[in-house]
Amino acid sequence: xxxxxxxxxxxxxxxxxxxxxxxxxxxxxxxxxxxxxxxxxxxxxxxxxxxxxxxxxxxxxxxxxxxxxxxxxxxxxxxxxxxxxxxxxxxxxxxxxxxxxxxxxxxxxxxxxxxxxxxxxxxxxxxxxxxxxxxxxxxxxxxxxxxxxxxxxxxxxxxxxxxxxxxxxxxxxxxxxxxxxxxxxxxxxxxxxxxxxxxxxxxxxxxxxxxxxxxxxxxxxxxxxxxxxxxxx
Amino acid sequence: xxxxxxxxxxxxxxxxxxxxxxxxxxxxxxxxxxxxxxxxxxxxxxxxxxxxxxxxxxxxxxxxxxxxxxxxxxxxxxxxxxxxx
Numbered sequence: 001x002x003x004x005x006x007x008x009x010x011x012x013x014x015x016x017x018x019x020x021x022x023x024x025x026x027x028x029x030x031x032x033x034x035x036x037x038x039x040x041x042x043x044x045x046x047x048x049x050x051x052x053x054x055x056x057x058x059x060x061x062x063x064x065x066x067x068x069x070x071x072x073x074x075x076x077x078x079x080x081x082x083x084x085x086x087x088x089x090x091x092x093x094x095x096x097x098x099x100x101x102x103x104x105x106x107x108x109x110x111x112x113x114x115x116x117x118x119x120x121x122x123x124x125x126x127x128x129x130x131x132x133x134x135x136x137x138x139x140x141x142x143x144x145x146x147x148x149x150x151x152x153x154x155x156x157x158x159x160x161x162x163x164x165x166x167x168x169x170x171x172x173x174x175x176x177x178x179x180x181x182x183x184x185x186x187x188x189x190x191x192x193x194x195x196x197x198x199x200x201x202x203x204x205x206x207x208x209x210x211x212x213x214x215x216x217x218x219x220x221x222x223x224x225x226x227x228x229x230x231x232x233x
Numbered sequence: 234x235x236x237x238x239x240x241x242x243x244x245x246x247x248x249x250x251x252x253x254x255x256x257x258x259x260x261x262x263x264x265x266x267x268x269x270x271x272x273x274x275x276x277x278x279x280x281x282x283x284x285x286x287x288x289x290x291x292x293x294x295x296x297x298x299x300x301x302x303x304x305x306x307x308x309x310x311x312x313x314x315x316x317x318x
Contacts, residue, residue, distance in 0.1 A: 057300070057301070058303055061303065063298065065300075093305070094303065099305075100305065101247070101303055101305040101306045103249065103251075103306065104252065105251070106249070106251050107250050107251070108252065108255060115266055146249070146251075148248060148249065148305075148306055149305070150245075150247070150305075173249060173251065
């Protein structure tokens with residue numbers, strides 16, 4: 001049975017939402033404390049939202065030095081699916097596993113609201129079940145969510161089909177309306193919206209399902225073939 | 234010997250600086266006119282044990298690149314804080 005690890009840093013606070021979403025999808029889920037150094041046996045790893053290490057210095061700046069991050073990098077190099085949601089996305093960029101950085105929102109306000117996003121690339125473990133151009137409503141909940149990168153990186157993201165989600169109506173000043181990106185191999189994905197909070201129409205939206213269903217059933221072997229690209233990121 | 238060092242971290246040229254822009258817009262309202270090019274950043278003050286000041290600054294620069302700044306969007310400059318409170 002598919003087994004997903006949800007990493008908990010001191011200050012993570014979306015681990016139970018992520019875990020519940022995995023349970024709803026019928027897969028096994030285990031919490032992994034940030035001091036652990038082994039991810040053997042997991043089919044996918046989620047870095048959840050929150051404020052890892054208090055977000056001191058910069059979001060993700062201290063979390064990237066947590067012992068578990070070496071294991072996450074190794075797991076990613078081997079083609080394993082890695083998903084960073086919100087703070088988890090910030091950690092993955094600080095760790096250099098995803099390009100770019102997340103800056104304070106354009107309006108300098110914390111934004112917590114349902115947001116329209118459009119699927120761009122489907123060449124990732126998160127979006128491979130969705131269709132290009134598909135519109136989804138997924139909540140965002142962040143202060144530092146403005147995706148930023150230099151011109152060269154932006155051109156590469158476009159050329160390599162690494163932008164997985166764009167905002168319909170850019171809420172935070174993200175470059176190119178980017179809401180989520182993947183690495184070149186497509187097995188490491190980060191996004192600011194919270195798909196794990198969009199799992200039920202009763203609670204506003206079930207649009208997160210198609211993304212997380214994709215994540216837990218991603219064809220790992222095909223991605224392994226391009227793991228060399230991931231290492232070259 | 235301990236050498237006092239200041240590390241200043243600022244956003245790289247061309248990276249949007251919403252804090253700096255907001256401060257710049259607020260200043261005229263307080264009567265401070267003619268202020269342009271406001272950039273917000275961070276400053277760290279450290280005491281570093283080293284053989285000489287150059288070695289201390291070298292260490293501070295390494296710290297800045299590894300932890301104190303995110304080189305993807307920020308620049309960091311280390312300088313002596315001797316005589317600075």
